[in-house]
Amino acid sequence: MAVTVVAIVRVRNLFAVAMLGGIYSLLAASMFVALDAVDVAFTEAAVGAGISTVLFLGTLAVTSQQEKLPAHSQIIPLFVCAVTGAALIYGSLDMARFGDPKAPIHHHVAPLYLEESQGATSVPNVVTSVLASYRGYDTLGEVTVIFTAGIGVILLLGSWRRGRRKKEDEEA
Amino acid sequence: MNDYLVLRVVTKLLMPFILLFALYVQFHGDFGPGGGFQAGVIFASGFILYALIFGVENAESILPDGILRSGMAGGVLLYAGVGIVSLLMGGNFLDYSVLQHDPVHGQHLGISVIEFGVGTTVACVMITVFYTFARWKG
Structure with missing residues (x-):
């Protein structure tokens, strides 16, 4: 990579x-x-x-x-990248080690989901049941984001704009 | 695009399998990996492959803009509609347990329906974005 x-x-x-x-x-x-x-x-x-x-x-x-070819010097972007990268790496130093069973992420709601979701939703894939049921609001938001993105592309580049331009050309 | 015989034949061979796989991921997402989002993307990539090889005009004759745009909105509305229905049936918003007498069946039904909504929206948006880019000329 x-x-x-x-x-x-x-x-x-x-x-x-x-x-x-x-x-x-x-x-x-x-x-x-x-x-x-x-x-x-x-x-x-x-x-x-x-x-x-x-x-x-x-x-x-x-x-x-x-x-x-870039018009400006590349030193400032390089500096910004280096600082951001260093900050991210510094932040990751505090993370729990990979696969550590004592990590906080394994102790909050995850055990509840793993134990309950089988019985509560009869959906064997826990990822699906968490996404669609326990986190239903989040997923609804995500779908809305995708919908908005689609509308944005249509508004910016869509055919309705060219249709209007064609009409203007005909009128002119 | 008449020259690429191999690409045309292979695309025609692959199309049904891609679409079938998308539907499998959609409706089998509660048992195996996958779900609405992945299924929608795979479904869209099938059509995008077709549009790449045979031209956007041919793809448009199968899936015109009107269907795509109503699909985009319809998926979101279906998702939110499930929430409204569960409100009307006496539960919380997006609480699928009230959809059927047995809460477990209700959950399963609700998840399947909203995954279908997600899949519809994602597929329609992806195909629309590709169409718009492919048609755009300066």
Whole structure:
């Protein structure tokens, strides 16, 4: 994955960058499978490697294939990235060790969900029952976010705008 | 796009399996991995593959804009509608236990219905976004 990231940063041809992004997502998906998070891996493979790569390519078709050389110096962005990265790493030092059974995340509501959801919902996949039932409000919000995103794309790039422009052309 | 014979044949072969797999992920999501979101994305990627190979116009003749836009809104409305129905039947908002006499069956029914709503919205939004990008010319 690190090699892919370096390649994404170095390569100037955006077509290659889109493809490398897809490869990165696929690697991330296999990492999620190795961590037993199959649902997340599913999403990452379908969205990251599939749809977003195609959307990148669709955007490339209407813009240009080559990345422009940066007009300003790159030192300030590098500095910002380094500081943010250092802050994130510093924050992760306080996290519980991977797989630690004493971690707080395993002691709040997780045991309740694991014990109850089988009997309460008769849905064997705990991920589904937590997402859809225990966290129903959150999921409703997520669906609304996706809906809003779709509406935003239609409003910004949608055909109704071109239809109006065509009409204006005819009138003129 | 008449030149890519292999791509056309392979796409036609794969399409039914992609769509069938999407439906499997949708309705089997409560037993195996997956659910509405993943199913919607897979369903959309099937259509996007078709639109890539055969052109957006052909894909539009199967799934026109009107259906997609009503699907986008319909999924969200279906989800929220389940919440309203459970309110009307005397429970809390999105409390599926009251949907049927047996709370467990009610939960199962509610989860299936809202997952279907999620899947519809996600698939329609993804296809719409792809259509809009593919049609956009400067």
